[in-house]
Amino acid sequence: MKKYDVIVIGGGVTGANALRELSKYELDVLLLESNADFGAGVTKGNGGAVHSGYDATKGSLKAKLNVEAVEMWPEYAKDLDIPYERLPSMTLAFNEEERETLEELLENGKANNVPDLRIIEKDEILEIEPTVNPDVKYALIAPSSGITEPYIVAYACIENAIKNGAEAKASQKVIDIKKIESGYKVITSDSEYETKMVVNAAGVYGDVIADMVNPGKYSITERHGSLMILDNAQGLELKATLFPVPSKHSKGMAAIPACAGNIILGSTAEVMNDKENHAFTRDQSELLFTSASKLLPRLRRKDIIRVFTGLRPVEVNSDNDFVIEEDIDNKDFYNAIGIQSPGIAASPAVGAYVVELIKENHDLKAKENYDKTRKGIVDFSELDTEQKRDLIELDPAYAHVVCRCETVTEGEILDSIRRPGGATTIDGVKRRTRAGMGRCQGGFCESRIVTILSNELGKKPEEILKENAGSEIIIGEE
Amino acid sequence: MIYDLLIIGGGPAGLSVAKKAYETGIKNMLVLERDDELGGILNQCIHNGFGIEKFNKELTGPEYASLYIEDIEEKGINYLLGSMVLNIRDEGEYKVVEVASKEKGYLELKTKTVVLAMGSRERTRMMIQTPGTRPAGVFNAGLAQKYVNIDGYMVGKKVVILGSGDIGLIMARRMTLVGAEVLRVVEIEPYSNGLSRNVMQCLKDFDIPLQLSHTITEIKGNDRVESVVIAEVDENKNVIESTKEEVECDTVLFSVGLIPENELSTNLGVEIDNRTQGPKVNEKLETNIPGVFACGNVLHIHDVVDYVSDEAEQAADQVHKYLTDTQDICKRQIVLENSDDISYIVPQTIECKHSDIELKFRVRKPASNVRIILEDSEGNVLVNRKKWAVSPSEMEKVMIKGKMLEDIKGNLTLRLKAEE
The missing domain is CATH 3.50.50.60 (FAD/NAD(P)-binding domain)
Structure with a gap:
């Protein structure tokens, strides 16, 4: 041992x-x-x-x-x-009472050595993020x-x-x-x-x-x-x-x-x-x-x-x-x-x-x-035209879009499975590549990912799990 | 090389466009299909009932598709499988279509016209926020249909179906036929959302209970579905707590509606109608972007494929007119509005008034003994038609004669009127 x-x-x-x-x-x-x-x-x-x-x-x-x-x-x-x-956080206060809480948080944050903390007012808040509720009065920005x-x-x-x-x-x-x-x-x-x-x-x-x-x-x-x-x-x-x-x-x-x-x-x-x-x-x-x-x-x-x-x-x-x-x-x-x-x-x-x-x-x-x-794992959807072309030339699996909502290719899915500590489940592929994470929630790609996982892992489709043991997606052949 | 026509999608709409476009004389075209075969959703619809209107025959989905596919092969119309359109750009005279193709790699194709025929996707359990856990065994009905009919797998043994849309009804029968027990179909509305023939043939004939004004209030089970809680709802769709009942099952299918798949259209700059969730089109089925047309479920959800083909043929005719400069060009734009008891109307605008125009719409609630009235801003009535029954599950059509449009004032409004 x-x-x-x-x-x-x-x-x-x-x-x-x-x-x-x-x-x-x-x-x-x-x-x-x-x-x-x-x-x-x-x-x-x-x-x-x-x-x-x-x-x-x-x-x-x-x-x-x-x-x-x-x-x-x-x-x-x-x-x-x-x-x-790096993206600022804004804690939004809508009245004077809430402002008091912001002051307390500001003091606490300073004691914690959080850099650049300050309280800002409505105009600055809306300048940073114009879609915030215009009733806002103050924000603690971090x-x-x-x-x-x-x-x-x-x-x-x-x-x-x-x-x-x-x-x-x-x-x-x-x-x-x-x-x-x-x-x-x-x-x-x-x-x-x-x-x-x-x-x-x-x-x-x-x-x-x-x-x-x-x-x-x-x-x-x-x-x-x-x-x-x-x-x-x-x-x-x-x-x-x-x-x-x-x-x-x-x-x-x-x-x-x-x-x-x-x-x-x-x-x-x-x-x-x-x-x-x-x-x-x-x-x-x-x-x-x-x-x-x-x-x-x-x-x-x-x-x-x-x-x-x-x-x-x-x-x-x-x-x-x-x-x-x-x-x-x-x-x-x-x-x-x-x-x-x-x-x-x-x-x-x-x-x-x-x-x-x-x-x-x-x-x-x-x-x-x-x-x-x-x-x-490369994010195909974020590449520019030239990069997409080059990647597909290198490996045609990147020309096969498996998840349409998030534009995830077979190349990305194969990488997510093949790398060390890689995905072995539907949800594992989803977390690593975003396949199935979009608006149709796997309605289009899930069955295709079952097939890819089954081929890659050498398992039967009915052995492929969504997440943990007992979460098989399909229960056998018809 | 510049195409005359690129068709995005090789399902029933795209195939019908291709066939008809060829017949009008368009040869320089290409159908782009993301799947490995043509036919779209028809391939998994192995039940019959397709083609009654168009071919006077009861065909299965694959049979209906094959009528078009064979024709396309015979005519030598080009298509590309395994090809996902990633983006469409409007560059004025031309549109540029970006494609990732399994066979051809990354492509940028130039075209004079585009027909959007991407179809629709299913509304999901999460969109309606059915509470509970997130185990395996929760499927959209269409996905379950693919597993069973295309891949040949069983997805569960004890099934509850939420939503009585047509796919849910068809799957209730299908799951029964492959050996599963379908415990019930649960529908939040006080009426079925599917075609009445499907309620009869898929539920009644198999003794599957349909629970109207009911919903699933919770899904239980951590790894696989173990049960669902079903309850009655009141007229405001609030759950009546005392009616909650736990039903053991291993599978839940959701058939809660279809959504036109318009992310490509939106990125292109096509205006979307909040009512249909499809592009706004004029009577030529042309969007706000000249040379970009839409038909089929990407435009609005159809209940019968035959009508998709009809609509696609109209789009093909209009593409031909666009390409040959014989399109009716008019400055005027009549907006079609509808009253609250109608959920949508297509087309959304009318530009020219010399040809007959078919209006398609759906009502919001079932009603009987009503009149369908179309009138202009001054109350001049163009259409006044009696209907014995209307239902949200069935698309309605009315025809306006071209000559009637000549004298109308302002915009047109479609409304229902209860018959005395």
Whole structure:
């Protein structure tokens, strides 16, 4: 049995960034993901805002890592070829009472060292984003805010880590962890792995994994958030991410311009204490649209193409903060849990912080030939005429448009499957290439992607999954 | 090389345009089809009922398509399969069509005229925001039809269908015939949205219950559909909580309407009518961009393919007139308006008034014993026709005689009037 130095449990943005950071050193590292695909847990249910960090409680770990990460993002995104755009956020106040909240946020943000924060008035707001409700009076503008595609962050880190010698396995649900002399034995539903160290980045299951070595120490509750996606043909190109004045538990129903041109509305916030409930309700979808319409009166219902629900893991004894620490009773068992919002924004710094903790106990040797870059899947729809022509000349699969709504070619889909840590499911292809993510929601391309996956993976079409085991699309031949 | 005509789409509309255009003398044309064969949606419609109006025969979809495809092969009309049009640019005299073609690579084709014949797509579960989880087993009815009829796969065993549009009704029968149990068809309106012959032949004949004024309020199941919650709705379509009922199933099909597929048109600068969600056209089926025509489901949703072919033939005739400079050019523009009980009317404008014009429209609600009245701004009546029954599921047509248009004042309004 191969023995690892570190096993990372969880292939969302937290685990993936930790894996990438670890792959910089002479270590045998392995990531285990319980779902059939990476990034398919907490990470996928997210709006993609890279928050600037003005609202995280001052002095918290969350605030520190968020603000540190914002500094890292431009270079980080360039190295990993992750969609990222620096785009200001504006928190909109419609009366004097709300302005008071903006003042508090401004003070908090300054204490957190968020750069260039200030309160602006109506004229400037409308100059930046003319489609904002003209009743607006003030806004807190955070120029260091941005947008990204969360699951691409996870894929990019994992691909880059694999390039640097790390391993990553999906469909490996950890069912037990035993302490052994040399460290830990990690037991999954079909395998066992020995490792010196464990990083627990298991999202909403972070407490379940922690319980395996230290029962009752942590407890995670799930804050459910529903989000709504509007068609990228909706005709609004927002120049800022727009937030209402926040409540205690939520930044409120924001309107986030996604990298691909869609607008994402969200999210709702309800504590439900259910790790598997991904359902949205009619009340939530109504709330999403009506709340966001107060910020942006020009939103149209006919542009709604999807509603989905994500879970935010909240560690209940930690005052809403991230918990990133070595287990008090278990040496070299590192928890990175309770990574709720702004978990995406903070993730590059979270990964680095985990490695810093490990470095306190161990001398790590940097790899000499470490390569920090990764190249993403080409986006055919974004190429100019010459580039399209050249690419098709090189590989005719790029002339075959499979997803018509998002103009995704067979070439992109094949790349998403063939690359290390690649897609094995319909939703995996969708997240990596956007095929099926558009207005027809896979009505045209899904059956074609079933065929491509079946050919590439050497599986029968009836074995092709939408997401996890049990989610077969078709049930057999007629 | 400059084409006389490029036809975007090789489904029923595109094929009919090609055939008719050839007959008018247009030879320098090309049909662009994104799929690997011609025929469009007809290929998966293996039931019969096509061609009754046009050929006085009950054909299956593939049979109907093959009548046109054989003709196209015989005439040697050019077509390109596996070819997706990415963009159309208007460069005045010419249009430039950007194509990604499996066989030919990336192409930019110049043409004098374009017929938009891209058809439609299905409205989805997410567009109507049916609440619940997002498991496998939720399909648009047309996608399920493709899996079953083209690919030969079963998509589920216990099926609930939301929406009584024609595809939903046809799939209720089809799923039953391939061995699935169709538990019920649920329709939020108090009437069916499909053709009455389909309600009879696809549901009644197979004892499949149709629940009118009902909807699905929740989909359950994390990996695969496990059940749906069905409830009655009141006249304002609000769910009546006390009527909620959970029904175990593994599959939900959505047949909740079709949307004309006009992203290419919009990018080209074609004006879209909010009522049809298709291009605004004049009586020549020409859009606001000269030389760009539209027909079939991309223009407005048809219930019978025969009428698509008719409309496509009219478009082909007009393309011929455009190319031979024999188009009727008039300065005037009469706008066609409709009252609230009518959901749309095509064409949206009339420019010339010397030829007969067929108006197509749909009513918003079923009604019986009504009069269809078309009048001008001064109340002069051009059409006053009695109908025993009208329904949103069936497209209505009225003809205006060219000579009647000569003296009209202002715009025209189409309305329904209840008969005493």
